[in-house]
Amino acid sequence: MNLKELSKHLGLSQTTVSRALNGYPEVSEATRARVVAAAQAHDYSPNTRAQGLATGHSRCIGHVISVGDSGEMVNPIFGDFMAGAGETYAEHGYDMMLTRVGERDEAETYRRLKARGAVDGIVMHAPRFNDSRLQLLDDLGLPFVVHGRSSGARVPYSYLDVNNRRAFYEATRHLATLGHRRIALINGQEKLDFAIRRRKGYEEGMEASGLIVDPALMTQDEMTEDYGYRSAVDMFDLADPPTAFLVSSIICAAGVRRALDDRDLRAGQDVSIATFDDCLSYFRNSAVPPVFTAMQSSVRAAGKALAQMLIDRIDTPGAVHVHTLWEAEFVVGGSTGPLKE
Amino acid sequence: MNLKELSKHLGLSQTTVSRALNGYPEVSEATRARVVAAAQAHDYSPNTRAQGLATGHSRCIGHVISVGDSGEMVNPIFGDFMAGAGETYAEHGYDMMLTRVGERDEAETYRRLKARGAVDGIVMHAPRFNDSRLQLLDDLGLPFVVHGRSSGARVPYSYLDVNNRRAFYEATRHLATLGHRRIALINGQEKLDFAIRRRKGYEEGMEASGLIVDPALMTQDEMTEDYGYRSAVDMFDLADPPTAFLVSSIICAAGVRRALDDRDLRAGQDVSIATFDDCLSYFRNSAVPPVFTAMQSSVRAAGKALAQMLIDRIDTPGAVHVHTLWEAEFVVGGSTGPLKE
């Protein structure tokens, strides 16, 4: 069933039917009611493409994930984030498109997305240090927002980010408070902005605690289980092995954990693991109650917030840029509260 | 830049330019080369919606996730699966759309997706027992494939699934072989088909091992960390607590693990955790080398395979239905091979 058929069926013009369905005021309420009822009865939904052609926009949002940062999609919080964003899009009548792209074809992909008119706006994930995509998107005139930040970028842009630096600072301090002196950092690839900030927080936390930042206790790579395993195994071979781990992803942490198990270290030695995965954190120490947060609702909320940000940008292209910084929350032994308190 | 402008620029008709770009044979190679070069130079990509309007298809695939099964999207393997599917779609010039829907609006969503012509086909996730969506999609005439199966469904359909029953059978047998007699099953919601099959495999494994299937050792719910934690804590309170866990999701397993840590049980007692998450499995026992698989490549390959299946269906609507069943692989102590060997 399309507009033509529906309007013929109703004995009205396409114009009137279209207006009735789209809430234009100049349609009599009686007519509107009749039209709406008929539309419902015949399962009529306007053809997305025709609508788009006529109006010039797609009512679709693109999420672009780089393959080089494939950890992003594998990341367990990714789904939650997308779920939140999807909710907001649905509320506003937007569809959500997912594009995975090799780092080599990135520019081309954004360009084509724009040229094809496939999306009205884009959410950029996993920004790198001084990310060139910002300039590109700005040049293209394609509305976009960023999940994360890009240090050193000159282009103004809207973003939503977690306070990675602070979170890792506090986490490091926390571990130091527990008496750890050899704290390892299993980080993501430090070309990615969040990893840079996390490392910074870690280093500041170490210094503030009067501890030595040992390069042998810092690794960076794509955040796979295997990477976590290998890093931990290597570190256990050190003369002065770590007694605590600060891990950038729950997936990595599984690897670290496996390494720990392999060595049957936990029984004898006092080892802690701390995972930080955006808003998802994991602390463990045999001397204190476990500290754990898996704030799915927060991540989902973040997704919603960023989606709303983009929709606002699309509606008001010239608007001032918005920056939202979330403080990571920690749940300590079941009670909620910032770790730093 | 659009077709009109491009053709004007070239001094050709839109027809010829379109034909040249779309590989029609009646265009002279000289003309084609000129056209292709110009298109590239001007960053021309055909407008998706206009193309769709003219051809009648969207070159877009929809993935629909039900909120009731929200565990699906949070599932760490979801991203990998989507990544694989996305690759295949890209190769074939398809876009990928993600739709998250409340269980109440499911039918409506599928109907609208069809009516709006938003997608050429659909991938259905997390099918339930005798899932009514199969009939609906069949009636709608919207090409679809299923990630998983639906027991009791009368509609023929194509699917790709993991052999959940066998995997849980083998896992249970494995744990029994290690000497465990009290093996717990922390399962997903048993309205979901995969959970039903996993339970079946578990029960068969218990019986084959001469062990008693104790309802007190079986739970089912949405697979969150908290659910895993609560289930394990409750079971530890039993007079005859479990010594091993078979867990349906790595997220849940984190909860079980936390419960174990809480009780400081692992040091004194011989407790194993076995997680199964589609192709991602985790076994642990202090008496044997750790058993672990995180077959991201497999999950990705599964995504690719299912996407290809759908594309084939779209291209050949009447074709016979395809069923692909993957055997879960296990990596035991670093060596790869089926657990059952």
Next chain:
DNA sequence: TTGAAAGCGCTACCAT
């Protein structure tokens, strides 16, 4: 080998 023109389903402008 190339071009003119109809039409995909809708919106929006201009009449009435």
Next chain:
DNA sequence: ATGGTAGCGCTTTCAA
């Protein structure tokens, strides 16, 4: 309050 009609950008007959 309602209708006629001109596009939106492309593909696809049909003609030349």
